[in-house]
Structure formats: C-alpha cells, structure tokens
Amino acid sequence: AQKITQTQPGMFVQEKEAVTLDCTYDTSDPSYGLFWYKQPSSGEMIFLIYQGSYDQQNATEGRYSLNFQKARKSANLVISASQLGDSAMYFCAMREGVTQKLVFGQGTRLTINP
Amino acid sequence: GAGVSQSPSNKVTEKGKDVELRCDPISGHTALYWYRQSLGQGLEFLIYFQGNSAPDKSGLPSDRFSAERTGGSVSTLTIQRTQQEDSAVYLCASSSRDRSSYEQYFGPGTRLTVT
Numbered sequence: 001a002q003k004i005t006q007t008q009p010g011m012f013v014q015e016k017e018a019v020t021l022d023c024t025y026d027t028s029d030p031s032y033g034l035f036w037y038k039q040p041s042s043g044e045m046i047f048l049i050y051q052g053s054y055d056q057q058n059a060t061e062g063r064y065s066l067n068f069q070k071a072r073k074s075a076n077l078v079i080s081a082s083q084l085g086d087s088a089m090y091f092c093a094m095r096e097g098v099t100q101k102l103v104f105g106q107g108t109r110l111t112i113n114p
Numbered sequence: 115g116a117g118v119s120q121s122p123s124n125k126v127t128e129k130g131k132d133v134e135l136r137c138d139p140i141s142g143h144t145a146l147y148w149y150r151q152s153l154g155q156g157l158e159f160l161i162y163f164q165g166n167s168a169p170d171k172s173g174l175p176s177d178r179f180s181a182e183r184t185g186g187s188v189s190t191l192t193i194q195r196t197q198q199e200d201s202a203v204y205l206c207a208s209s210s211r212d213r214s215s216y217e218q219y220f221g222p223g224t225r226l227t228v229t
Contacts, residue, residue, distance in 0.1 A: 033216065045205065045220035091157065099170040100209065100216040101147060104157040 003027075004092050006105035013082050014113050020067070021077040021108050023092030032094055034075040035102065036066065039089040048090075051075055079110075087112045116140070118221035120206050126227045127196055135191040135224045139208030146189050147209070147218060148173075148181060152202035160204075163189060196228045 003026040013019045025034065036048040051059045051066045059066040067076040079086055089109050093102040119138045127133050139146050148160040159173040163183045174180070178197075183189040193200055203225050207218035 035217070037220075042222075043203065043225075044222050045207075047217055047219070050217060093157075095216055097170075099162040099164075100145065100218075101159045101162050101170065101173075102149070102157075102207075102218060103159070106156050 004094055004103055004105035006092055006108050008108045009106070010109045010111070012111045012113060015084060016081055018078060018080045019082050019086075019110065021079075021090050021092075021110065023075045023077065023105060025073050025075060025092075025094050027073075027094065027096075029097075032096075033100075034066070034068070035093045035095070036064070036075075036077045037091045037093060038086075039091060039107070041088070045091075049077065082112050084112050084114060086110060118206055118208050118219050120204075120221040120224050122224060123222065124225045124227075126229060129198060129228055130195055132192065132194045133196055133226065135193075135204050135226070137189045137191070137206030137208075137221060139187060139189070139206070140210075140219055141187075143208035143210050143219075144186065145209040145216070145218075146183060147207045148189070148191050149205045149207065150202045151205060151223070155202075157205075160191070193226075196226075198228050201226055201228045 005024045032053045034051045038046045049061045049064045051068045063080045065078045089107045091107045092105040121136045146163040151157045161181050162170040165186045166183050178194045181191045203223040205223045206221045209218045
C-alpha cells in the first residue's frame with residue numbers, strides 16, 4: 001500500500017521568506033508521480049507542481065520547486081519569496097496504480113505573516 | 115476553457131434522504147475521479163471512471179454510494195439513505211490521459227451536510 005506523510009500540521013512564515021513543506025512517501029512501485037496541490041480557504045484544489053519518479057531534474061514552476069530525494073523517498077515543496085496569498089492548505093499526493101488515482105497526505109496549513 | 119464544474123455547491127439534507135451530486139469534467143477528459151474531503155479522514159478516493167466504465171470503485175465506503183457516467187462526460191454520485199457521517203466536501207477531478215503527468219483538475223466541490 002502507498003502512503004504519504006506530511007509531518008507539519010501548521011507552519012507560520014514571515015512574508016518574503018522561503019518556506020519548505022515536507023512530504024515523504026512510501027511505495028514499492030518503481031513508476032510513480034508526486035504532486036503538490038494548494039487549497040485556499042475558498043476550497044478549490046489548485047495544482048502546483050509535478051515530479052515523475054524517473055525525472056532526472058527537480059521540477060520547478062515559477063516560485064515553486066520540488067526537492068526530490070528519491071533514495072530518502074521525500075518530495076518537499078519549496079516556495080521562494082513567500083507572499084500573503086500563499087496562505088492555504090498544501091497537500092502532497094502520489095498517483096497510484098493503473099487508475100492513477102491520487103493518495104493524499106494530511107496536509108500542511110501554511111500561514112504567511114506580514 | 116471551462117474547468118471542472120460541480121453542482122450543487124452546497125447541499126443540506128435530512129438523515130435518511132437520497133442525494134445526487136453532479137460533475138461536469140473538462141471537455142475531452144476521459145478520466146474522471148470522485149474524492150471526499152472530511153475533517154476526520156482527510157482527502158480520500160472514492161471512484162474512478164475511464165470513459166463510461168468504472169474500473170475502480172474501491173473507495174466507495176458502502177453500498178449506499180453509487181456513481182455513473184454517461185456519454186463519457188457528466189458523472190453523478192448518488193448517496194442513498196444519507197447518514198451524518200456522509201457530511202463532507204465531495205470533489206470531482208478530471209484528467210487527460212494524454213499527459214504523462216496525468217495531472218488532475220479539480221472542481222470546486224459540493225459541500226454536503228446531513229442533519
């Protein structure tokens with residue numbers, strides 16, 4: 001069975017600082033994909049970034065980057081130069097099996113302070 | 115283009131009543147997923163459609179839950195004889211299997227409250 005672990009229930013960061021959100025995963029499948037989603041208070045799930053297990057480079061999307069350490073089975077999200085609008089829940093997820101359904105971690109609530 | 119839409123956005127129902135939740139995926143997306151988000155259980159997978167068939171129903175919590183998809187597009191999740199533990203936000207997502215990432219695009223969700 002696959003499992004996603006997010007150990008930080010909440011984080012508080014000063015505006016403009018960088019922040020790292022932790023995610024570890026457990027799978028025996030050699031082919032997998034890891035996602036980060038943002039969920040603001042409005043409730044929608046917003047895709048941020050994706051990392052495939054065979055990707056050689058760490059994924060980057062604007063201010064978001066994924067620190068992928070395959071041997072340690074970690075896929076931490078790094079947000080550079082945080083903004084007030086980054087305050088939200090962040091979910092790490094892994095796609096599983098033939099159906100590609102997502103298995104989610106419990107989430108980290110990020111609060112950016114002015 | 116239009117994203118995934120869901121209706122209703124909010125639904126309050128009495129215990130024991132049946133409810134139907136609707137999902138309109140992104141046009142052309144062949145894969146459709148239902149998830150449930152509740153305080154106690156987090157985000158959990160319910161059912162997966164590829165076209166009109168549902169090869170993975172492993173997440174449906176009981177036989178009170180069923181879903182169908184017609185025309186490879188709209189999907190309806192039905193909960194019969196609702197219970198208070200069914201209260202949650204029900205999220206629908208669709209995906210194009212053409213992308214190697216299989217990124218899923220989520221709808222805004224339906225908040226179900228069972229009183």
